[in-house]
Amino acid sequence: MAMKENGHKNGYRVIGTRPIRPDGVDKVTGRAVFGADLHLPGLLYGKVLRSPHAHARILSIDTSAAEALPGVKAVITAADLPQVADKVKSLGESVGNLRYMSENTLAREKALYHGHPIAAVAAENIHVAEEAVNLIEVEYEPLPVVLDGREAMQPGAPILIQGLRTDELGKLGSEPTNVAAHIQHKRGDVEAGFAEADVIIEREFRTETVHQGYIEPQNGVALWNDDGHIHIWCSTQGAFAVRSQISDLLRAPISQVTVTPLEIGGAFGGKINVYLEPLAALLSRKAGHRPVKMTMTRAEVLKASGPTSGSWIRVRMGAKKDGRITAAQAELVYEAGGFPGSPVGAGAGVILAPYRLDNLQIDGYDVLVNRPKASAYRAPGGTNAAYAAEAVADELAEALGMDPIDFRLINAVKEGDRRADGPMLPRIGYIETLQAIKNHPHYRQPLEGPHRGRGVAVGFWFNWGGKSSVSASVNEDGTVNLVEGSTDIGGSRASIAMQLAETLGIAAEDVHPQVVGTDLVGYNDVTGGSRTTYGTGYAVHALGVKLNEIMRELAADLWDVDVEEVRVEGGVFSAGDRSITFKELVAQGSDTPITASAATHPKDAGPAFAVHCVDVEVDPETGKVTILRYTAAQDVGTAIHPSYVEGQIQGAVAQGVGWGLNEEYIYDEEGHLLNASLLDYRMPTAPDLPMIDAVLVEEAPTPGHPFGVRGVGEVSIIPPPAALANAIHRATGVRMTALPMSPSRVMKAMIEH
Amino acid sequence: MSTKTIVHTTINGDPVEFLCEPRQSLLEVLRETLLLTGTKEGCNNGNCGACNVIMDGVLVNSCLVLGVEAEDATITTIEGLASPDGLHPLQQTFLEHAALQCGICTPGFLLSAKALLDRNPDPTETEVRYWLAGNLCRCTGYDKIVRAVLDAADRRDRVTR
Incomplete structure (x- = not known):
């Protein structure tokens, strides 16, 4: 890796460099305070009792023995949680019904999945809390279980929520069902399109429920004070999203809720919804207003936080001999878990997005099953969708005898094309990203050897702009304190501070960013949707412009000239033949402190594309897939901190x-x-992976963003399963149509082939 | 269960005595009793490595050690990795290589990598990857972590030559 320190090809001085992140030292010395690290005087420890059944009616709950255990300070059940009415609630990356969110916090009449919270305890220490939870007696009536989305759609399937009716293309159905919604995108005439095709490929795919797998379990500390004010400290993607949920779920005025985000140990979409925070708050109030800390065990994280949907997907695509796709059709069934709200909408928007299509039809179904309620996971819904579509595209290219990159180039969307879900595409760098792989030494060098194969796949993701608020004050030495509200999960303090430094023409190290809570900064949307470096970067640029205006006035006063005469460029203020740097100007002194704030809401964010190429070797005796080489090219707009x-x-x-x-x-x-453990839920370890060559394609800066930033966080999770499936096919001749492609499944498929 | 034992240890060079119940893990004692919260809990059953500390020269998952087992032990936690002269070379290379994103697994990786370099000052990439197999990172894909460890080994190599 070359340490590029000379700045960006576009003449930027800070953007494109690789400074050490502002919070770095705290994170390599153990000093950074993550959610579970907080200690407060009088702290109590909370624990949740969870349903041992995947589907059961709750007949009775007896908490008396738990309450009588010495050291126990409070016990709560759903009876302690306010009843809330149906209300659609948007949390940025996901939309949910408030009543369902309440029932997911604590089950009322029924448990809908293994691990559904039933009650909670606060005690003097975690061991007493665990003992107390085991003393709570719950009488259940177990009910039939349905785990598979397509089975849950069948007549006669166990119904999870009696009152649920299908939202059928906007109209409400009349019968009890597990299908929460049917959505559709349609264009042209698919049957006419397929009639034109020389080759048609149709396949069905199955993907399993998977988890974000952040290493830090959910956590939260709550203090419901004697004056009614609720203070929450937690690891979250968005303090304001937590504030809003706490306010709604506990029916507390928003002015009575303060949320302080602590350092967060990974999230990937899974730390937007609250799980423990409302319980800790209720326990705090009931325990005489003492602070209550709650953390999930790893088993609880896997059982009862929000993984992403398993799915069944059918894709049909047809093309002419010249490679042009004439029609494409997709049907997606996504498992939402116990409550509505799978990412099938996004999946339906993603599945055919890289292709120019005159004739298409996409049908998506959001289906309840007895699994935990799905929540966002990095490009929610996109990976399953692309797994299906990219495998079919690969097979089409193969049937036509075409190079898979050329096939995609022929059909690639570009600026001005309309997405399946409606919006027109702005300037994107998709074709350039395809070319980056086509011209990469990896792709140009043939792969040799037995049981080896190369696969490619592409991915599209929407990206998001969102609302951001920031403020800054200039110190006497010309450094700047930056206050932001965007949780930093992967280095965004650095990328935000760098954009302010670039705007002001000062060094990255001269901007000191701090992430603060809901009382100390204006509203900020969650860190999600690949939005933070884009959206909060947009806000700090506006902030920097305001600070520069103040500085121009200072320079005008200093030189006794009209402010209109003062120009600013790259941190140097000038009028006529006089000039002064930002720092020198600050050193001259100012009558009033130099501060500013900015709030922005860019409506559009440039969508992202990724093109991946992977070489694998499949062990013919075990079915184990070894990754030999991986290259991922991505349309990144402008890389702030490469x-x-x-x-x-x-x-x-x-x-x-x-x-x-x-x-x-x-x-x-x-x-x-x-x-439900990290031994058996098998995430990649260091020896499972090679170095991953990330190719940053900076040919298409995002229009409308001051630095051309394009969200980069999500899209590259989309192509890998498809690229691997396509590589496995070339290595073995087998088309894997179900995830995960674990050794036993690959072995079985090879034997059956 | 409430009978507590007094345990005598040396932690990061200082003599430390603590009281603990037989059922408390070393991880719980470090975090909850001694407030050394740099050692992280990711799984509490030895699968993720976030709680790695070095005990009598051996890398351990502190969640799998009972507090009472630490009697007479010498323990290094993340809080003891840097010296008064500055950061440990691994801490420095982790920063320079951007080898952390969220940072929750970082203390465990640093202790694990230190234990590796202490016994094998010049590891290959494969040796680094297999040594770190007990440490899960979900943010980085390990690429920059492996580079940071190899770079720290190189730098130490240069210093000793």
């Missing part, structure tokens, strides 16, 4: 590889999760 952009791509690839090769939720027939 190391962290590469890191996003490499991390996304690793998650996609895990999804593709090993990770899955394994349930028994009664719906008990059998592999």
